[in-house]
Amino acid sequence: MSIDLLKNRIPEAPLGPFDGRVGAILRVGAETFFVTTNTDYVPQFVPISTTHPVSLRNDMRYGLDDPTLWPQKYSPTYCHLAAIPKPEERPDLAVMWWNPTPGDFEVGSAVTRGLGKLKFPQLVPFITAMDDLRTRIRKYTESTNEIHSLFPRLTASIDMALDRLRSLPSTYEKMVFGFTSMQRSYLELEALLSYMSVYKPRMESSDSKTGDLVVKHCMGAFTHEPQIAQMFFKAGLPFWLIRPTYVFDTENILAVVEVSLPPFPVDSTMEHPVLYTGNDTDDKIAAMHRAALQLPWYQDPFAVDAPGQTASQETGTSNAELSQGPSSTRAASGSRYQPYARPPTSHQSHSIVGRGRGEASHGAGGGRGDQPNSKNRNKYIVYDGEEMPSVIQTWAVALSQVNTNIPSLSLRAADREYILPEPALLITPTLQARRYQFIHHWRLLRDAFLFCLGNSDRPVTLSSQEWRDVLEGRVQNRRRNARTKNSRPLEEVIAPVLHACKMDALEGYPPSQESVPAYSTDQAKQVVWELAEMNFRFELLSLDKRASGRDRRESVKMCFAGGMLVEIPMEHSQLGLASPALVDRHRYHLRLATLMLDWRTQCRRPAFIVADIKNKRGWSQGEMEGLEKAVANYYTDTFFELFGRAAVIPMRLERGIVPLPSLT
Known part of the structure; x- marks a missing residue:
């Protein structure tokens, strides 16, 4: 079925959450969809209904599945992912997308020539940015009683990653993965702060402006749920509302564009294990979090394995x-x-x-x-x-x-x-x-x-x-x-x-x-x-x-x-x-x-x-x-x-x- 997305175009009319600054036609198998957005482009996406394997690429990132590189399907658990900064519009955070090279790997002893660490000067910009983020998080948490549980979890993940990179000898590949995992945690933490302190209050406020609040430096999210489009429209977060073409009615779409392709490699020439198979964003992001936490870290060499005995965690209640x-x-x-x-x-x-x-x-x-x-x-x-x-x-x-x-x-x-x-x-x-x-x-x-x-x-x-x-x-x-x-x-x-x-x-x-x-x-x-x-x-x-x-x-x-x-x-x-x-x-x-x-x-x-x-x-x-x-x-x-x-x-x-x- 062919439709004219511009048939209702009225440039001077105010746009609502179901209209589009631009729109695009997407074909998935035998089905056809149309996409509307409050921003000026439509990124390529992994079809919401398609199950696929998620694994690392050559750059130790997750390609189209990486929330710090590309928009993801909206997640009710990780709704802040839409507020992750975009690399091309945040040059002040360039270190968060920087890729280490073999020249940044400092080998220690010639006896173990494959072991080394990331050169410390390469960590300095990250440490500086993290210190600034800590300060902003502290100011926010002191001003509110609503403190999301991800704040301490992501901060702890970053602290452990920094410890590993500064002190733990590793192979080059594991060093790169450790660094990209730390970058991902930082960008997610930055997004969480922005979402909780800026975008969520806009969604909940009756005084928020609409339409003109699009923040182009954020990653945004795909969704097929109209209420999510309404929330993001009100907050000024980029979104792409995907609907079957047969429901197209009175939507005011100002321009039709081609789907934007990613500027990074999508395929991998290296053999990496599959991290997750499915199409659920919550499960996929949780798997990425687990992978980052399962990086080598210091084990208890004197641990005693006893049936029925498990030590409680740092925040738990001690025996x-x-x-x-x-x-x-x-x-x-x-x-x-x-x-x-x-x-x-x-x-x-x-x-x-x-x-x-x-x-x-x-x-x-x-x-x-x-x-x-x-x-x-x-x-x-x-x-x-x-x-x-x-x-x-x-x-x-x-x-x-x-x-x-x-x-x-x-x-x-x-x-x-x-x-x-x-x-x-x-x-x-x-x-x-x-x-x-x-x-x-x-x-x-x-x-x-x-x-x-x-x-x-x-x-x-x-x-x-x-x-x-x-x-x-x-x-x-x-x-x-x-x-x-x-x-x-x-x-x-x-x-x-x-x-x-x-x-x-x-x-x-x-x-x-x-x-x-x-x-x-x-x-x-x-x-x-x-x-x-x-x-x-x-x-x-x-x-x-x-x-x-x-x-x-x-x-x-x-x-x-x-x-x-x-x-x-x-x-x-x-x-x-x-x-x-x-x-x-x-x-x-x-x-x-x-x-x-x-x-x-x-x-x-x-x-x-x-x-x-x-x-x-x-x-x-x-x-x-x-x-x-x-x-x-x-x-x-x-x-x-x-x-x-x-x-x-x-x-x-x-x-x-x-x-x-x-x-x-």
Whole structure:
């Protein structure tokens, strides 16, 4: 059926929501539709009734299905998508459509040539734009009681993406996908703010102007529902109302145009899995959100899988909150709240009341667990070597006084292992050349092991002996004895890296002894400090999850200056818990103590850590010192109770930062 869309054309007449500045004819199979719009073009669209697969294109975007590139079918759940800016009309946000290139990918070690990160200068424009958006969101949320749940969700997604891009080594393809996912989240957040603060009030107001309010810099939406066209017309959002040609009647259409084709590639020459198949915008956008959140991020290497036990989310209710807070003494272990179920053992049936410190210390010979003997260094006493960073005395004393005569509740061998090398391991060899070798080998492999921490499978933990084999450069011919007969070859441990980088084997590892550079004392301290700090931060993350039954990564990160788990700037070595000034450390002690309120342990929680600690004002010097001691004591005691070994504690660099030898 052929119709004349211009038969009712009256240029001087005001246009309504069912008229069109322009119109177009669309044919889908045997059916014919006409489209009217309050703007001056009609974009190509994926037919509303057509089921199709959604997948990534070569540019790591979703082509016509990407709401930041092309208008989508109206979504009642994601109605703000229509307010996403258009790239050609928002040059101030050009970074949100910028595509990274291989030249923007900075490779770390030659050993893992396929791993790297986006160069930081390329992130600066995004960070600047995000800071501005945060300010505008804060002003809006302070002025209204109607705060959409997507505000915190999208903001958290962006924050996690920034963390990944700044700190997590990845392949080039995953880096690009991470960046485009972050761009998509930003543009959706920008649109949400505009929709809630500008367009939604217009829709709901009786005073809104009509017709002349078209905002051309917005993406707009397709719809076949007349009421949606009315709402968008009133708000000034672009829309395309699609109707069968047989209902065409008195619509005033001023011009007929050809359908506009997209300026970006629609097809893909790369093999990408199908993300979603269907024609529902809500489901499609939800699938994109899930894909962005499922990017590699740091897993809990010490997670305990127990039937029927799931940790609540950051915003959820903790198991501890559902029961009474911990008292200064404990009942028998049979009545103890256990974050994860463990098989009963004979030593757990003992009554342990008011478990405390000082009953035995490692200085006095130690007790059960990670014990000092002729072959093992006492890890409850901080190694005192020239290349060891400065200890924080309160934490060192707390570690040395852990009472290991009381049995640990940990039965898992993996709990006594390490996700990264125990820091002192790098600098305990007697021969200086061997210390250089250990330090350099760790730096060569660092990105590979950090990548493994973000792998979808649980990261591998290794014993001290296995880490020593790795640092010695034993790739396949691992030492075999009674303790290491089950050791895994290095290339098996980092198999996810080799697979992601399309490598069959490590290249150039171990390097020749002649190529290992010398490390000054200050350089060695820097490497050891970073390793200690990453171990400490990941251990705290795992400990808090096990002791509280909650997964609250963001709250844990707030216990550290800068809020990072890896890629910690050396300049932060005198910030946070390591600040030389007690008053500066105090705020971080308070944050950690607040987390500890939810811990359910047998060891006695110090009296300083009480429920109203967050509200206390006017701390004296003595009180701040008391809180620091309480936090350090409770942390090291709890870590032994739940993991059965000495915790890695925070340290400090006393001198200025010096460049490290090149890895290339």
